[in-house]
Amino acid sequence: MRNRADRLLVLGYHNVESTWFWPNRPGAGIATFARQMRVLHRIANVVPLEDALDALAAGHPLPPRAVALTFDDGYRDNLELAAPVLRGYGMPATIYLVPGFLAGEQHAWWERLGWAVRRARGRRLRLAGHELLLGDDGNVAALRAVEALVKRMTHDERMKAVEQLVEDLRPRGEYRADELFLDWDDARGLAPAGMTVGSHTLAHAILGRETAADQRVDLRESRRLLQRELGAEVATLAYPNGTRADYDDATFAAAREAGYSHALTAWGGAVPAGASPYEITRTMVSTSTGAARFAAKILKQLA
Structure with a gap:
């Protein structure tokens, strides 16, 4: 394997354990995640996302087999289950939050x-x-x-x-799925747990479906609220859904105007030096993928 120092593999997760939309056997998700992280610790160098992106942009070398970890949406198990595993290996991560979910004003x-x-x-x-x-x-x-x-x-x-x-x-029972997500008080525990915060829009709008004016307001306000409530700089954005059809030139302009240094997709492979800052590609992964298959996927992307 070549020790490439001019590229970064960004991995994207959502939930860890079973949810209504992504069901799994109880306990299977965190067990698989722990095995995945053990593999990743052995075969790669996990680096802070923002530092790595800044280094790439400046033409500075990264550690060989550099990988950054991200989580979308703000699932509670990212903090309660994933963060302790990552902390055990000394691996940083970035979590992309939705203020509307944190405030309980919007459903996922x-x-x-x-x-x-x-x-x-x-x-x-x-x-x-x-x-x-x-x-x-x-x-x-x-x-x-x-x-x-x-x-x-x-x-x-x-x-x-x-x-x-x-x-x-006409579903049976009481809706409680919002309990799957962090609230503002929980989110204040992310930094001490080793997780950096990014924006995932105000209410998880798929940006490319919205007007340019609405995109500008959304990206500005989501960043402002996260910074105000959490007292930390919010430098990066992850596009909800994140396919090529889910953002456009107006999105790039809105992200730049709102003050984000980079924005991440939900498609693509490793990020090369000189990549567009508002189209940083990610490889999406999940805890339904066994450790052996996970390792093969990572090694292929890093080759």
Whole structure:
């Protein structure tokens, strides 16, 4: 393997343990994550994201096989479960937070939808001219089909559509999925736990679906709120959903105007020297991937 000092592999996680949208066996997620981190500690050098990006931009060498760790959305288990594992290896990470989730003012629509689908009494869904029938496969197919449809909408349209779907599904029990996420008090414990904070927009809007004016307000205000409430500099942004279709030139301009030094996608491989600061690529990973497959994926990206 070549010891490349001019590239950085950024890994992106979401949740660690099972959620309504990403179900898993209890305890399986953190067990797999711990094995993944043991492998990563052995085969790579985990570095602080912001320092590494600044070094790349300045043409300074990175350690060989440099990797940065990130987490999106602000799941509570990032702090309670992942952070202690990382601290044991002395590995830093950056977590991308949504002020609307931290304040309890916005639902994570995918978890609310996952809860409603998995607890549904209703069996038929109608959305944007499509009709879906819940089946016997744990409703995974229907959930992924609905996810794809609502991601094409603006944020306001998406939230209204999800609430209508919840009403149609008539789920059993009480909705408590918001408890999966950090609140402001929890978030103040991230820095002592070794995690740097970045912005993931005000309410998890898919930026490319929004107007240029709304993007400017969103990115400015999300950074302002995080800095005010957490008392720390917020230098980087991660685009929600993060495919090439989920941001545009207006997004780049809004991120620059709001004062972010870099913005991260949710696609792509290692970041080379000279990469566009507002299109920093990431390799997305999860705790459903076994340690051997995880290691093979990392080594391939670092080769």
